[in-house]
Amino acid sequence: MPLESSIFESVAGLPLHPLIVHVAVVLVPLAALFLIVLVIVPRWAAKYGWVALITLGLGTGAAFVAVESGQALAATIGEPPIHGVIGRVAPWLAVGLFVLALSWLVLQRRSYAQDQHRSAGALVTGVLTAVVALVVVGWYGYVGHSGATAVWGQTLNPPPASASPTPSTSPSLAPSETASSTPSPSESPNGLSFTMAQVAQHADAAACWAAVNGQVYDLTSWISQHPGGSSHILALCGTDASAAFNAQHSGQTVPAAELVRFRLGPLV
Incomplete structure (x- = not known):
């Protein structure tokens, strides 16, 4: 079935993309920031780490739907080139962060269960998780900004009118x-x-x-x-x-x- 006629095209008569994209650009950066806090304050990881992972998982799923719905919308109105390229990368960044954060939480729980301090593995994966989380926050901010610019940039800042045409002497x-x-x-x-x-x-x-x-x-x-x-x-x-x-x-x-x-x- 062609993508433009699929379930990713619209919901209740409205394009799905501008609806679902807000879920992704809110949940994924929110979860990423939460993970950074947990890395800094590791004693909270056991209690709140799974909340961050669930939030990140939901946002990642929404990001994949946003990509599919964006391609369906692009088939009708065209695709903003920058927004399209960075948008397709965004879900995979979230997947990478999810895998890394899950690994860190497992190592963190094991090390605290044994001797109440971070192991070398937990420390390294924690630092990597925080760094990737910062990248994800910046990337999703850029995706959201480029999308907003594509939709509203010319509306709020219309270009000057072109010169009047010269008639033909037909x-x-x-x-x-x-x-x-x-x-x-x-x-x-x-x-x-x-x-x-x-x-x-x-x-x-x-x-x-x-x-x-x-x-x-x-x-x-x-x-x-x-x-x-x-x-x-x-x-x-x-x-x-x-x-x-x-x-x-x-x-x-x-x-x-x-x-x-x-x-x-x-x-x-």
Whole structure:
């Protein structure tokens, strides 16, 4: 069954990823910090160590679900490249911490049961557990920050509007013709149309136009907003991007709705 139609896609009509990811980014760092405290105060380990492990286990499970649901969501809206890469590593860091913390707790309990002080093995695994726990806290903080930036960065800090387009001097816009009061879907609301020569003149980050399925779009402001990364949009600047768009987003309503916002007019 394709991932995008699996149980990881949504729950109660809402994307699962933003719901489950909060469980992971709260429980895993919380458990990691708790483990650091237990390493510093080892006499608490026997009483509270299993609480930390259970919390870490739940958070680790949520992290794996977050990865799967994130990939399902990315199939619809695209994947933020940095967030996607570090997010896929996060569950395995939590697994590593879980194994290390379990080993430390076992050694810690044995050493205290025998002579009430840390053995060399318990000391070494305790230090390693604390170090890895610090890495996990930082990593999950970075994952959460990169995800929030991908979702809210452009909303709170919108890029400046691009320059107004220059109309084509196509014969279809001759002064003798009378424009319809209600433009058809293939017409621009302001009556402008564009040629591929004009599109090709806007082929960089400063002014990025692309033709898609007979329409011309100004994608300049979308370069930094694209969930899949700016490089995917920059590659389309100044070109007929119909094949690339259809191959990636055919049948997907969200990308099509996003694209409409940037329409300049028909290609002639």
